[in-house]
Amino acid sequence: MTTHNIGIIMNGVTGRMGTNQHLIRSIKAIREQGGVTLPSGDILMPDPILVGRQEHKVRALAEKHGISRWSTDLDACLANDSDTIYFDSQTTAHRAASIKKAIAAGKHIYCEKPTADSLAESLELARLAREAGVKNGVVQDKLFLPGLIKLKRLVDSGFFGRILSVRMEFGYWVFEGDWQPGQRPSWNYRKEDGGGIIVDMFAHWRYVLDNLFGEVKSVSCLGVTHIPERVDEQGKPYEATADDAAYATFELEGGIIVQANSSWAVRVNRDDLLTIQVDGTEGTAVAGLRDCKVQHRVNTPKPVWNPDIPNPFKFLEQWQEVPDNQIFDNGFKVQWELFLKHVATDSPFPWDLLEGAKGTQMAELGLQSWSERRWIDVPELKL
Structure with a gap:
């Protein structure tokens, strides 16, 4: 049995939903349970870096929950090859531009909904992800x-x-x-x-x-x-x-x-x-x-x-x-585990950016x- 770290850039988790459902009840809970067990018996361990625009908020959140990595520089985070997943729970107005950057950097995408302010932009995100060959998913909790x-x-x-x-x-x-x-x-x-x-x-x-x-x-x-x-x-x-x-x-x-x-x-x-x-x-x-x-x-x-x-x-x-x-486990956590397995093993994950565009x-x-x-x-x- 081998443990594999998987780096996750978590952008916008200082908000209510990002903090409670995605950080505390999902990623932190997965870490505390010992990671996600893959079909091979290996363990997938999330290694998050918290990203936000306000240094005092993101630093305080990381310290409170025992997360060693945090940043206010999204571009620097996207340049780190060790972080392979980009997660976005910012307000909708900021989401699409950041996801486009992450796709261009070759990151797998997981994000909250709505995925963008308009259907045209939501479809563009789905198209860009498909063309880049990155795995992608949308929260459908x-x-x-x-x-x-x-x-x-x-x-x-x-x-x-x-x-x-x-x-x-x-x-x-x-x-x-x-x-x-x-x-x-x-x-x-x-x-x-x-x-x-x-x-x-x-x-x-x-x-x-x-x-x-x-x-x-x-x-x-x-x-x-x-x-x-x-x-x-x-x-x-x-x-x-x-x-x-x-x-x-x-x-x-x-x-x-x-x-x-x-x-x-x-x-x-x-x-x-x-x-x-x-x-x-x-x-x-x-x-x-x-x-x-x-x-x-x-x-x-x-x-x-x-x-x-x-x-x-x-x-x-x-x-x-x-x-x-x-x-019944927390619904956000369950879907996070499914997405992590999807990235690691290519297991099915039907809730992609095109499905997210249907919501928009x-x-x-x-x-x-x-x-x-x-x-x-x-x-x-x-x-």
């Missing part, structure tokens, strides 16, 4: 949530029969920042800085729908800015120029209809921050982030509309939990639908 894994298990087993419709409810109340600090950064609410819930969430909905139920064929979307003014991290009021809610309908292959509500201005009266209800001819399931409950055709109650008498049914008690049947496409079409107030067909993407 929700596919690895326990609730969605259980949902996929039900789909693959034929539990639903013919799937009819999907209802997705996502969101929570993000405080405006005046009397309580907001839970999301202020740039999320400025269109000029790449903000907006359509840009943020439609990339997720695209890969969730494509991978679980069928390819998205068309979309109708209405975006709204419910809270027109918020207060930033310095306590200064600012105009919210980006959408904080989106109400969308998607049509999938096979005629499946999806209704998806996404909102940072909604109070939660459901089991989780994200719930997905799938109705089929043979059964229904409702999944959250970790749990999933089902109701089969033979267990479905037979209510009759009669508001003149008390409701005789306790609907919420008529569902059965899908068991875990396995240990979905956001653009959602914004176009909102602007033009009509249904938009989803063209097939090719390089």
Whole structure:
């Protein structure tokens, strides 16, 4: 058994998602568990270098988590042949330019989504990576949530029969920042800085729908800015120029209809921050982030509309939990391990930059639908 170090340039990990999910719960956790075991029995050990624009932040982050290498000089990091993977979790506005540099330097690419500000640029990244022959992947973390894994298990087993419709409810109340600090950064609410819930969430909905139920064929979307003014991290009021809610309908292959509500201005009266209800001819399931409950055709109650008498049914008690049947690790960590194995052994990794471009496409079409107030067909993407 041999341990192989694999150098990873991690750019933009001083942000909330980069720090918590990618550094602490993924790369640091992989190092602490002793690396990734390859089919040969050898061990792949991540060796990260943290990169950021602000020296005091990146240095403090590295010291806090026992990471020996850090830098504010991305070009110097890209010139180091020992670091073979470039990871990017910067804000979207900075991502594409840095990825282009990394591709030109021959680095394998792994990055957050959206991969770029526009579909044209997202496709350019995918094309450049293909032409350079570098391996590439995009974070599609929700596919690895326990609730969605259980949902996929039900789909693959034929539990639903013919799937009819999907209802997705996502969101929570993000405080405006005046009397309580907001839970999301202020740039999320400025269109000029790449903000907006359509840009943020439609990339997720695209890969969730494509991978679980069928390819998205068309979309109708209405975006709204419910809270027109918020207060930033310095306590200064600012105009919210980006959408904080989106109400969308998607049509999938096979005629499946999806209704998806996404909102940072909604109070939660459901089991989780994200719930997905799938109705089929043979059964229904409702999944959250970790749990999933089902109701089969033979267990479905037979209510009759009669508001003149008390409701005789306790609907919420008529569902059965899908068991875990396995240990679920952090979804970001699981996908990191798959990508590292992909780089080292060429094992399959279908979530590449072209798949990431589909998410950017979905956001653009959602914004176009909102602007033009009509249904938009989803063209097939090719390089």
